[in-house]
Amino acid sequence: MKGRKVLHSKFYKKTGETLYTEILPNGLTVYYLPKADYNRTYGLFTTNFGSLDTTFIPKGASTFQTFPEGIAHFLEHKLFEKEDGDVMDKFSALGAQTNAFTSFSRTSYLFSTLENSYACTELLLDFVQSPYFTQENVRKEQGIIQQEIQMYQDDSDWRLFAGLLEKMFPASPLAADIAGTPATINAITADDLYKNYEVFYHPTNMNLFLTGPFQVEEMAAFVRENQATKCFEAQEVPLRQELSAAEPKSGEALALEVAMPKLALGLRGEDFLPQEARARMKYKIGNQIFLDLLFGRTSQRYEELYNQGLIDDSFGLSFELDERFHFAVFTGDTENPKKLSETLQEALKSYKIDRDFSEEHLQLLKREMLGDYFSSLNSLEYIASQFSSEIYEDLNFFDLPELLNELTLADIEKSAEQFIKAMKVVTFTIVPK
């Protein structure tokens, strides 16, 4: 990526927002979204590195090496601890709140503050860019993370989703808990953390998103200067091992102390994703709309299933898409998981003759999605997180209204057909003990 010492801007007339973008000489991509009438500044610093990246070629090596599961999340926790204390204290001293999270493909660090926005931005950049790992501080974190894992173990909806992933992508990093297990995190060493850090926490693999009532030119100059004082060796794009999973295992169940059975129906994507950015974004939105047409709250099918008592308000669906995997998932509490699963699968097979798969219904959903888009602009966190996860080259979250407008029923049928023809169906159930 070439560095451009210039702020690119794009004005979105409808909402009156302007998005500024800059790629720094060291490769870091920065986004600024001024919000003059908001009280606080929100910053999100993200690396394209997550729980899936346990196997890669370390710096100076020539073969793949596998690290313990949960290492990306562990690293996220550890980055807050420095030789002179906890970074959280420093943010608190500035009156700011801070947090971080790890997902399959990304790790993000954030701050939210009323004042001292420049000091917070500097602290965010500096603490993420100066790792400090010792055997002692690694050992201490293991206890805390173990409890985090335990907390999620008791969340039956989390167990449902995690169980489905395990059966849908067996023997792959997707089957593992993002935080790992007590055994795997006990195996993590400070040296491991450095090896991961130096490959993935490089500016070329990261982006910064800042939004709030600051002056863009000033903030941009500030960020440029901060980054110019640091030295990053030029490096290759991280070489990650391809994601490959074993055959899915459908029909399994887990007994837990829950009030009602829970069904998770997964559709593992096996088709090849469009490579071009616009086409890929349309493929993703298209399949999301496809599922909403057939099974969303405005569909006849939802009405029937709800009235029959096969689903209730806990019923939900989504389409997840990442470079390395894509799948659809339906979850919900139900007295009859088998019947619900069969009904959903039948509907998918016969979508072409489904009365909800219509132009009229599509227009209705487009209206809804457009309104949702505008409403979501109220939330700085939401905008920032969309930017950290939904970037396809030059296309981003703000391009949604335009893409939505272009999407036709024929487009949606094309991507749905492509997905359905190749997909693998997986069910996983939680039953009361």
Place this chain on the structure above:
Amino acid sequence: MTDFKRKDGVHLHVIKETKFKTVRMMVRFREEITPGNLGKRVLLSNLLETTNAIYPTGKAFSRRLSELFGASFTTGVAKKGKQHLLSLNMTVVNPALVDFDTLKAGVDFLRAVLFAPDVKDGAFNPFIFKREQTNLIHYLEAMNDDRAYYASRQLAQEFFKDPKQALPSVGTVELIERETPQAVFDYYQEMLKTNVIDIFVLGDVDEARVHKLFSDFDFAQNVENSSFKEDKAATQVLEHTDLFYEQELTERSVLTEAKAATQSILQLGYHLPVQYGDANYMTLQVLNGLLGGFAHSKLFKNVREKESLAYSISSTFDSFTGFLKIAAGIDAVNFEAARELIAAQLEALQEGDFSPADLEQTKTMLRNTYLVGQDSISNTIELEYVKALLPERYLPTEVFLSQLTAVSAEEVARLAQKLTLQVEYFMKGTVGMNEREESLAQ
């Protein structure tokens, strides 16, 4: 902010704010917590959220909201001290963004929800009623799957000596099971007439227009009823004792129970002799912040960060019910150590064992949280609601901030000494981390 006091006693509050992309409208019904009405109110919150005479199927209801550019309509129940609140929330996107009068359409939708219920022969549609009653019962049963919620319920039940106060805002399975379509509809008519009703509208709106749009909402409120005193023109008076819950100190109780869970939960309930708006209310805010309200607090720093004894730990309080709680997610094997260390944090505060820096930091965080809350629609409305309930006790921004600055270390320590532990609840998780449930093939 413009307050319209309508002839019928319903209070319309319009807050003009240009920074949001949406307009929020909330209609809130208030009455004293009454066990006999609780199940009815919760059922109503479900019924009103699904269908009505104008949109008689869930599909029609959802479609109309989609047509209104993804408008959202939700209901909710909550408690504020001794009062029970039932709220209807409508959010629409700004008309200017979509070239469509979403504001009027939103008000029309609210009118349909409130005044055109799906009723036949003086009772709610029996099929819909049964379906919603069943779903609600399942939902309540499933709530106990959330261990932290379950633990909080156990604590509350033991702490509150008045059984009315111990009831959760969502009622109980027993209270919901016994209701009928007839009884709930009869109650609904009563509720429209006799509850205290507040309507809030927040967004980029014209106040006079909003007033006009709501003018034909006929709640049939009886202006002679006890909730509206004609001589208090500006406000509806809520007696102090009708809102704030108080109870005497009691013997400390200790409860332990085993649950099939991986994580154990320890919760402590303290008697709190401070009410919202009291002279030492801001001291309470600072005390809670220092104890377990922020990442730099004693509980977080010492129990979680230093000793790794808990992943989640915090303190919260309710100044309308005289209750302060410390909650921690721990490993069963660390129970004694965690309990002791937690008690030690409160002792430290009681002895004034905290630094001026910590005190300042807490005040800064509180101030910032307060000011940042102005970026939140819900937060803004809730503050306005408290102002409507307690106009004399309400703390406007300047007062809140200056009282906050004035809080001294001595005051914090003195207040900490007034907290009295009443209930200790320990939910012991019995599932070991390495136990994997047996997988069953279907």
